[in-house]
Amino acid sequence: MQRNGPAPGDSNRLAIESHRCTVEGCSKRRKARGWCGAHYMRWMRWGNPVGTAPPKPPRVAPSHAEVLAEMREALARAEEVGT
Numbered sequence: 230m231q232r233n234g235p236a237p238g239d240s241n242r243l244a245i246e247s248h249r250c251t252v253e254g255c256s257k258r259r260k261a262r263g264w265c266g267a268h269y270m271r272w273m274r275w276g277n278p279v280g281t282a283p284p285k286p287p288r289v290a291p292s293h294a295e296v297l298a299e300m301r302e303a304l305a306r307a308e309e310v311g312t
């Protein structure tokens with residue numbers, strides 16, 4: 230029994246290549262839009278698959294009082310729904 234057409238090895242390699250992330254230097258499997266999961270996520274977050282995180286604005290952690298106020302509000306809302 231002889232197979233016709235390209236050798237299975239070749240077509241396999243091509244299929245794998247076409248499933249690679251299109252970002253240069255990245256050999257991960259393509260997941261969406263031609264990028265692997267990591268590069269796709271970058272694009273989702275920063276609009277650029279090869280971008281880096283934009284400088285984050287300084288985040289101030291909520292104070293205890295703020296957290297308590299939020300919890301009371303949530304509780305109040307839950308009680309309103311119950312009645």
Ligand SMILES: [Zn+2]
Binds near residue numbers: 252255256268
């Ligand atoms: Zn990638």
